[in-house]
Amino acid sequence: MMKEENAKGTSLWKDAWRRLLKNKLAVFGMIVMAIMIVAVIVGPTIIEQLTGYTYDYMPSDQDLIKSMPPSLTHPMGTDDTGRDILARVLIGGRISLMVGIISTFVSLIIGISYGAIAGYLGGSIDNLMMRIVDVLYAIPYILIVIVLLSVFGKSNTPAWIKSIVDTIGGGQGMSQIILLFIALGAVSWLTMARVVRGQVLSLKNQEFVMAAKATGVTTLGIIFKHIVPNTLGPVIVYATLTIPSVMLSEAFLSFLGIGVQAPFASWGSLAADGIKNIAIFPWQLIFPGVTMALTLFSLNFLGDGLRDAIDPQQRKF
């Protein structure tokens, strides 16, 4: 019995995979993302080995403390203090991708739990929970996130975040990043909750749920062990599309100076640094900006491709 289900599951995913590979743009997005992820993980070490530059290494030679255009040693040039921009873009990419992925994960946990519970319980509880979501949709989140980050940022970090930072290290910059995860995750779960609820509604009356009920599985057990795993397809699709939008929000906040802060860097904060010198040293803005745009471009294509592959019925031609 178990085996049969597995075999069917595999073929379903294999089918989706085959459809995905047919979509050239999605494959392009997948390849770019693979390269990008490998690059931000191993890139900084390779650069250090080759040129001796880390993301915050400033040369001691006076002649090198200036913004130099792209060259063989510095493919993206250097910034005002002579730091290698490529190394900074890669380290910034680590933070940007991390914020995108972790915040999306936070929103997944909230959205899935909320949507699954509402959909499964149904009736007036479902009605109430979804009405709350409708109401929350109308709130201008970006304002609240800005308020949250600016009043709790800087020196006003709440104690419990401080204690997390004390154990993992990273100081003030890290606590700002943790605030970002929470803030962005907490505001991007609404659509996920709706997607999951819709799925649960169509699943909850199927035989396997009845079978689980008959064997005495608890309600929470049915929701999280039997129903939620079956909503995975749309959830993956939506998560892939949430990552770029969260990354864009992170960049926007960092650009305004209330997101990721020194000594950490993200693509948004690098762009904010670069914009000051746009007329004289355009490479300071263009390289972080283009890298970020390329990443978002790929993620969007990959997400669209996944949607078409996993859920062909939902496909908009």
Place this chain on the structure above:
Amino acid sequence: MLQFIIKRMVIIVPMALIVVSLTWGLVRLAPGNFYISEKKLPDAIEKNIREKYGLNKPVSEQYLMMMGNIVRGDFGSSLKYEGQSVNEILARTVPVSALIGILAYLLALLIGVTAGTIAALRQNSGLDYGSMAFAMLGQSVPNFVIAPILVLVFSLWLYWLPPARWNGFFGIANLVLPVVTLAAVYAAYIARLTRAGMLEVLRSDYIRTARAKGLSEWTVVYRHALRGGLMPVVSFTGPALAGLLAGTVVVERIYALPGLGNVFIQSCLNRDEPLILGVVAFVSVLIMVANLLVDIAYAYLDPRIRY
């Protein structure tokens, strides 16, 4: 329908108050105080400040006082822009942001609907792929990257347009770059939505009937298809408005425009509580009213929807 509108309008008030309370809670929960600065204030002055802003009263009383004032539309005076009431600041900055936002949305509609319709009519052609790739690009390039590149090209290399600053409501040259920057993302979204909506409508029976009647292609598209095909765009207007607001924050900062976004960021960094609450209350009500209008428009455009 009327009942629906009234119900929704009644809900707006408590909703806005919830948002304001949440914001107030956040500002108050943060450690420290707005009057803490680099220098420690003498005790007597601190005591005066606490008395002046009612900070020596219990928190519940402060909350009720704040809510009472906001319900009456009196947001008080800014703590940092001295001698200016929040209402004055709103009256000065909102028109600037509104002008840029409205122009940007109109431009985005014009570009997006045109591109999306053409893409749908010529599905799978080079024109379709080209405009959709371009739309995806517009959706992926952050506006703070678009803006400086536009400035670099049109102001610093070509000398066609001024790079920044506000030159009054009729300083059109100064408005071009901010509006184009802000419109880019929305044009991209609208193009994609229009294409998807139009493709669906163009396959429906009533379009076939219209074609069978021998109507010209222009009439079929313009009179019949667009009305149904633009439904997704109409429902996108609500989220778009909220997004435009975030967009104006960046655009106003880059182009140094005296709008609401700039003031809001500044007030958050200053911890200017009355100003923060004033902006949040104003914007929340604005967005909720806009969402209501969108729903009404939706029902008007699609006779199948009844509230």
